[in-house]
Amino acid sequence: MTKAMNTHLHFNNFGQRTVLTIYAHADDEVLPAAGTLSLMSKAGWNVRCLILTDGSLSSSSVKGTRHQEADAAGKIIGANYEFYALEECNFSTQAVIKVTEEAIEHWHPDLIITHAPQPEKYGHRDHEVCAIAVSNVATRKNIPLWYSAPPVFLRGFEPNFFVDITSVIEEKIAAIGCYESEANKAFMQLDAILVLSRFWARELGQKDGYFEAFEISRQWVDASFFSAIANSNKIEYGFFS
Numbered sequence: 001m002t003k004a005m006n007t008h009l010h011f012n013n014f015g016q017r018t019v020l021t022i023y024a025h026a027d028d029e030v031l032p033a034a035g036t037l038s039l040m041s042k043a044g045w046n047v048r049c050l051i052l053t054d055g056s057l058s059s060s061s062v063k064g065t066r067h068q069e070a071d072a073a074g075k076i077i078g079a080n081y082e083f084y085a086l087e088e089c090n091f092s093t094q095a096v097i098k099v100t101e102e103a104i105e106h107w108h109p110d111l112i113i114t115h116a117p118q119p120e121k122y123g124h125r126d127h128e129v130c131a132i133a134v135s136n137v138a139t140r141k142n143i144p145l146w147y148s149a150p151p152v153f154l155r156g157f158e159p160n161f162f163v164d165i166t167s168v169i170e171e172k173i174a175a176i177g178c179y180e181s182e183a184n185k186a187f188m189q190l191d192a193i194l195v196l197s198r199f200w201a202r203e204l205g206q207k208d209g210y211f212e213a214f215e216i217s218r219q220w221v222d223a224s225f226f227s228a229i230a231n232s233n234k235i236e237y238g239f240f241s
């Protein structure tokens with residue numbers, strides 16, 4: 001299930017790309033994007049996952065558990081995690097803007113992925129604040145920005161970019177499985193994740209396979225992007241077949 005865990009393919013000839021994900025809570029990132037992040041890390045991207053809250057207000061054991069679970073998930077999908085200790089259900093847009101600006105300063109991301117902004121009555125409060133603040137900074141700094149699918153209630157989410165994650169679906173399942181402390185949430189149940197992945201496949205007219213869906217808020221690529229894709233395909237076919 002983790003056959004390619006340690007086989008990162010680097011394309012340093014083009015300069016290593018960095019994707020920065022910014023989510024409110026640990027586990028928010030694996031549900032909609034673990035497959036895509038895993039594919040990116042295999043293609044040589046530096047995958048940085050920033051989590052705004054660490055459960056530190058619940059209890060110290062929760063905090064430690066969240067960190068351990070995220071690190072375990074990160075080993076599977078090839079991502080490095082960084083936690084901030086903002087207060088759940090109480091952090092401000094300003095606080096997230098500050099965190100986002102610091103992270104950009106530090107990592108110089110080529111792409112940012114975050115929560116999809118949703119109409120207020122459907123989105124989790126923390127997800128909304130995160131989405132708005134990150135969008136503000138990414139737009140201001142002209143950094144490509146993708147929104148990932150909300151875990152429940154897709155209202156307001158209009159995907160226009162789909163990633164075939166069939167080759168890494170087992171890694172996604174394993175990464176989700178790392179978050180045992182969240183496993184009792186209804187939407188964490190495996191069948192729900194698989195159903196949604198198949199739903200996106202059907203949206204695309206595919207009978208088989210698993211997909212993740214994104215809404216591209218803004219995107220640009222330079223010429224080397226196409227070389228990287230061409231080379232990664234070549235290597236990946238040789239590697240997996």
Ligand SMILES: [Zn+2]
Nearest residue numbers: 024025028124
């Ligand atoms: Zn969340």
